[in-house]
Amino acid sequence: TDYLGKIAAANATLNAFITVDGDKTLAMAKAADAARAAGNAGLLTGVPIAHKDIFCAEGWKTTCGSKMLEHFVSPYDAHVVEQCTAAGLVTLGRTNMDEFAMGSSNENSAFGAVKNPWDLNAVPGGSSGGSAAAVAARLAPAATATDTGGSIRQPAGFCGVTGIKPTYGTVSRYGMVAYASSLDQGGPIAQTAEDCALLLNVMAGHDSRDSTSLEMAREDYTRDLAKPLTGLRIGLPKEYFGTGLSADVAQAIEAALTEYKKLGAEVIEISLPRTELAIPAYYVIAPAEASSNLSRFDGVRYGHRAAEYSDLNEMYEKSRAEGFGWETKRRILTGTYVLSHGYYDAYYLKAQKVRRLLTEDFLKGFTQCDIIAAPVAPSVAWNLGEKSNDPVANYLADIYTLGVNLAGLPALSHPVGFGAQGRPVGLQLIGNYFGEARLLNAAHQFQ
Numbered sequence: 001t002d003y004l005g006k007i008a009a010a011n012a013t014l015n016a017f018i019t020v021d022g023d024k025t026l027a028m029a030k031a032a033d034a035a036r037a038a039g040n041a042g043l044l045t046g047v048p049i050a051h052k053d054i055f056c057a058e059g060w061k062t063t064c065g066s067k068m069l070e071h072f073v074s075p076y077d078a079h080v081v082e083q084c085t086a087a088g089l090v091t092l093g094r095t096n097m098d099e100f101a102m103g104s105s106n107e108n109s110a111f112g113a114v115k116n117p118w119d120l121n122a123v124p125g126g127s128s129g130g131s132a133a134a135v136a137a138r139l140a141p142a143a144t145a146t147d148t149g150g151s152i153r154q155p156a157g158f159c160g161v162t163g164i165k166p167t168y169g170t171v172s173r174y175g176m177v178a179y180a181s182s183l184d185q186g187g188p189i190a191q192t193a194e195d196c197a198l199l200l201n202v203m204a205g206h207d208s209r210d211s212t213s214l215e216m217a218r219e220d221y222t223r224d225l226a227k228p229l230t231g232l233r234i235g236l237p238k239e240y241f242g243t244g245l246s247a248d249v250a251q252a253i254e255a256a257l258t259e260y261k262k263l264g265a266e267v268i269e270i271s272l273p274r275t276e277l278a279i280p281a282y283y284v285i286a287p288a289e290a291s292s293n294l295s296r297f298d299g300v301r302y303g304h305r306a307a308e309y310s311d312l313n314e315m316y317e318k319s320r321a322e323g324f325g326w327e328t329k330r331r332i333l334t335g336t337y338v339l340s341h342g343y344y345d346a347y348y349l350k351a352q353k354v355r356r357l358l359t360e361d362f363l364k365g366f367t368q369c370d371i372i373a374a375p376v377a378p379s380v381a382w383n384l385g386e387k388s389n390d391p392v393a394n395y396l397a398d399i400y401t402l403g404v405n406l407a408g409l410p411a412l413s414h415p416v417g418f419g420a421q422g423r424p425v426g427l428q429l430i431g432n433y434f435g436e437a438r439l440l441n442a443a444h445q446f447q
């Protein structure tokens, strides 16, 4: 109830939540109390959590930030939600996001922009801006989020909180509205690495309903938290620290690396030579997959349907024209174009080859170091409205996060201080496949 009160007081300003349903939350809290009274409480029983509005939850509106799904009430739980509920977590509400997770500032939400709790003139980052803002403003101790090209790490960085995107295949995509299926991964946002580890223990796990869910033994992501960092080799990719990185961010990262050295780590320069190709490769592959995934929103099965139409085609056209926002339309058009006959080889196939090369760069990097440290974004959070009419400016700001998704690697962002205008700076730590525990270890020792 304390959190519900805080949300009621702050949400009109921050707009971090799209849906809050006090009755549902209180019913879950009661069930948690009953479990505790019966001696069935687990470690997280009764802990409140906010869910990104991309995860289907039975009986809850699941809008994905889109007018298309404004009235969609999910008939089932996503695997992530199912596991959170089974662990006794209490849903506080549904957090705001860029429409269909397409964006870096949360300004693409059909339900209005989210404000950054550190500075109400700043964006919170995206697409999981509502989750990051809710945690930063202490409206929730933790939140679920998703990361297709940076959407956990970048808003966590902009809002001064911690978030981790695990190795592709760790968290089931079942019931998570699909954006770009070969890149999408769920993960937690919380105050600390320790909280993220506890939540990832709940969110991860094999699920046969997602064909890319990995069949692996359950991990305990808290297992290495207390390990000393002596001898840890941190690689710094020189391409991530060149022109384009603003001085305040570079400075905060440098200070953090000094701290890591004091903790016993060794810092080594490495090279990820094809880094700049991540943006064109991602912005071909992600829209291609999105154009296919979003074809299901046809006004027939679910989602918005136009009020007036004279035949089936007109119903499709009007429903989609009315239901999707501009950025979503832009990606559907781009995706359809790059997949079309005659252009497939020039764009999509080439992007897939680049994806392979980017992965090879990372793997080579990991022969020289244990984890890679990098900025999350080229600058601190920008002003609301500053880039909202410039899609390319938004895409360019994703330079440091996209490669990780293209390669399927785990990466986290943890706060390391403040930059221009007192806005938070995050440090990105990238691990080799299944290296989550080590990333969380490093962040925990730092914190």
Ligand code: GLN
Binding pocket: 101, 102, 103, 104, 126, 127, 146, 147, 148, 149, 150, 151, 152, 179, 286, 398
């Ligand atoms: N900013 C990127 C995009 O717009 C990443 C979004 C995400 O990770 N969901 O596609």
